[in-house]
Amino acid sequence: MTSPKTLTDRYVDAVLHRVPTHQRPDIERELRASIGDAVDDRISAGDDPADAEAAVLTELGDPVRLAAGYADRPLQLIGPAFYLDYTRLLIALLTVIVPAVAAAVGLTRGLSGDDALTVAGETLGAVVTTVVHIAFWTTLVFAVIERIPALRRARRRPWTPDSLPEPPSRRARYGELITLSVVLVLCTTFIVLSPVVSPETDANGKPIPIITPWWWESGVVYLFIVLVVAGLGFVFAKYYVRWSVPLAVAGSLVDMAAPILMLWLAANDRVLNPAFVQAIGWSPEAAGRVNTVLIVLAVVSIINTVLQGLIRARRG
Amino acid sequence: MLDDELLSVHLQEIRRGTVVLACLLILKQPNYGYALLDQLGRSGFAVDANTLYPLLRRLEKQGLLTSDWNTEESRPRKFYRTSDEGVTLADTLTGAWDELHTAFRTLKGES
Numbered sequence A: 001m002t003s004p005k006t007l008t009d010r011y012v013d014a015v016l017h018r019v020p021t022h023q024r025p026d027i028e029r030e031l032r033a034s035i036g037d038a039v040d041d042r043i044s045a046g047d048d049p050a051d052a053e054a055a056v057l058t059e060l061g062d063p064v065r066l067a068a069g070y071a072d073r074p075l076q077l078i079g080p081a082f083y084l085d086y087t088r089l090l091i092a093l094l095t096v097i098v099p100a101v102a103a104a105v106g107l108t109r110g111l112s113g114d115d116a117l118t119v120a121g122e123t124l125g126a127v128v129t130t131v132v133h134i135a136f137w138t139t140l141v142f143a144v145i146e147r148i149p150a151l152r153r154a155r156r157r158p159w160t161p162d163s164l165p166e167p168p169s170r171r172a173r174y175g176e177l178i179t180l181s182v183v184l185v186l187c188t189t190f191i192v193l194s195p196v197v198s199p200e201t202d203a204n205g206k207p208i209p210i211i212t213p214w215w216w217e218s219g220v221v222y223l224f225i226v227l228v229v230a231g232l233g234f235v236f237a238k239y240y241v242r243w244s245v246p247l248a249v250a251g252s253l254v255d256m257a258a259p260i261l262m263l264w265l266a267a268n269d270r271v272l273n274p275a276f277v278q279a280i281g282w283s284p285e286a287a288g289r290v291n292t293v294l295i296v297l298a299v300v301s302i303i304n305t306v307l308q309g310l311i312r313a314r315r316g
Numbered sequence B: 001m002l003d004d005e006l007l008s009v010h011l012q013e014i015r016r017g018t019v020v021l022a023c024l025l026i027l028k029q030p031n032y033g034y035a036l037l038d039q040l041g042r043s044g045f046a047v048d049a050n051t052l053y054p055l056l057r058r059l060e061k062q063g064l065l066t067s068d069w070n071t072e073e074s075r076p077r078k079f080y081r082t083s084d085e086g087v088t089l090a091d092t093l094t095g096a097w098d099e100l101h102t103a104f105r106t107l108k109g110e111s
Helices: A007-016 A021-044 A049-060 A063-071 A080-111 A116-147 A149-153 A170-193 A214-218 A220-240 A245-267 A274-279 A284-315 B004-015 B018-026 B033-042 B049-061 B084-110
Strands: B065-070 B077-082
Touching: A007 A021, A007 A049, A007 A063, A021 A049, A021 A063, A021 B033, A021 B049, A021 B077, A049 B049, A063 B049, A080 A116, A080 A245, A080 A284, A116 A149, A170 A220, A214 A220, A220 A245, A245 A284, A274 A284, B018 B033, B018 B049, B018 B084, B033 B049, B033 B077, B049 B065, B049 B077, B077 B084
Parallel strands: none
Antiparallel strands: B065 B077
């Protein structure tokens, strides 16, 4: 009876393989007895022994399912307790981080002078890699939580009506809308006028621009203005239109692009006009500090966009 | 005529939980897995073996059943018995069941 292995042996092995070691001897004895009882029952009812064994095992079903029952293991990757948290976090991460990566890779590649096809290819590649990473790691974390009973029981605080999406509190957000619009318009005006308006003039009485002429030579200034106008558009869109995934993706793309562009420009010392720095008698270190301040501002702005996106998605 | 699949889903919903109570009641007399499965089937509580066997271990882990190995016969069997705690739970569940029964009768009487 011991060799060759019977169907029952193979079935029991398949179950035991998937239950904790300390439970194995007990489960094995009980399972074998139960199978034996069921087979005997069928044989005494007139079944052929081989048929009886096969029928009993068929009735018991997939050994992996039975083992999951013994080990109290969920038969789902992410169950209903965590499903909503999972989808919320996943959407938040995707709608915030993917556009940021696309903007960063696209802009830096574009500015370093690669041709359009390379830029598009590199950006697309980075986007796909980011999506796959975010989806994989988020899913893995939740699947692990689902499988560790202590974590499963340490459920987050229960839902209360306080976490309902806020109705657009129009007055507060109207203030935000106006402030942002004014700031954006002032910045754009300053940039656009900077070639002709400056506190310093050269020997011929012509103004020395504060911002490096490289912006106009390379066309970066037009990109900047497009981003500012688009950003303004999304500020208004967020105010008047309901939150939706496409809007959130486009919004964070635009919100990220301007700071990233500024980051890149400041890091490559392409903000201040060297002639202007010289004219007002600053040392190169002072100009460097201006760049540092701009970099810090850009990073703060990027982090702020990410946090806002996460909060918005958690409530959504 | 009700669709078979829909019918079975609703029947399954209403039977969920009754197997636990039936086990606690039957196992006031010690018994082993296969015999219990047989008895449940005959008493009208249809349950699959692959649901019942893990369920017995879960109830044991929760302290509602106790178990002993009987090795006197040729085939050693694990006998389960409802613990004191299990008996208390069975009483509570029976009470809940009776309340539901009364509630349903009242509902039907009123309509």
